[in-house]
Amino acid sequence: MEEALQIEAARRDPAQFRPLYEKYYSTIFRFVYRRVDDKELTADLTSQVFLQALMHLPRYEVRAVPFSAWLYRIATNEVLQFFRKQNRVGVVRQVMIGEELVSELHEEGEEKERLVERLALTLEKLSEQEVQLIELRFYEQMSFRDIGYTLRITENNAKVRTYRLLEKMKKYMLGLS
Template sequence: MSAPKRTVSEADMQEEWLEVQAAQKDPAMFRPLYERYHEPIYIYIFRRTTDEMLTADLCSQVFLKAMQKIHRYEYQGVPFSAWLYRIASNEIAQHFRKANKTRVVTIEDAPLSHLSEEIGREIPEDFTPLLVQALDSLKEEDLQIIELRFFEERPYKEVGEILGITENYAKVKTFRILNRIKKNLGE
């Protein structure tokens, strides 16, 4: 499986870790982290809710919880954003559990080239409804893996960190999920 497009250098992660440590000492120092990650987290949530007001509320909750719990954050060799995505993922799941609704899958703005490359076939526009149907048939955790890996273009290490699984298990799960998607698309 090919490497993701988005990677963060070790030097950038070390610099970010210094920003996190500063925020752990003084909450006012959280601002650079907020400014860097607000938009990507907002987009991540919006792709799962398609509701701007709900997205804004959930995004606010994510950053509030992050600020309140930043003293617990420990550097794990992945970008700080992985921790924020985990919080966002939990907030989304909690919302849909409380609302007793199923969550939304949107692929309109998603970069499907990486996904089509992995499943070994081009995904023409008229095939999109079948892809949505295949994605809708996935379990919540499986769908999260596909979204993080292919729509958010996160590396396996981050996918694992966000979902609380190992990098290797994220790879294995992705491979198995892609095989199911291929089967659902009628190889």
């Protein structure tokens, strides 16, 4: 509820956007950095994300999705727009592996170090969109609803894609053991 009040205050007075900026800056910065692997560029793109958010704040609907999911969508768009302009393919950094993902893929009796090693090799085989889905679910710990909103797909589609991707990863990892 406090966030909704902050959003309303920022709509009336752009100077009131600061608490939202401070709350989400580092999260969005890390999200962008994992895609571009350049701190200066990340700072520029992250600033652009917040500029876009401030400019389009009147269109944001508080009840539709969390503010953070809205920012992730803007960040995704900014990164994609940058890569399109540059005719570059995004750098996919190794995902910071969350405990939930490790436990999801863990086989009985397997050492975690070996699992993390195989997981890193598996992530290299995935498309950028697949890695993004894994990051949103297991590193950012987003709900399927928020993932759907961020990726412009339905909540159900986000679930299906995630579980299919996990199965694909398990099959690939079995081939590495």
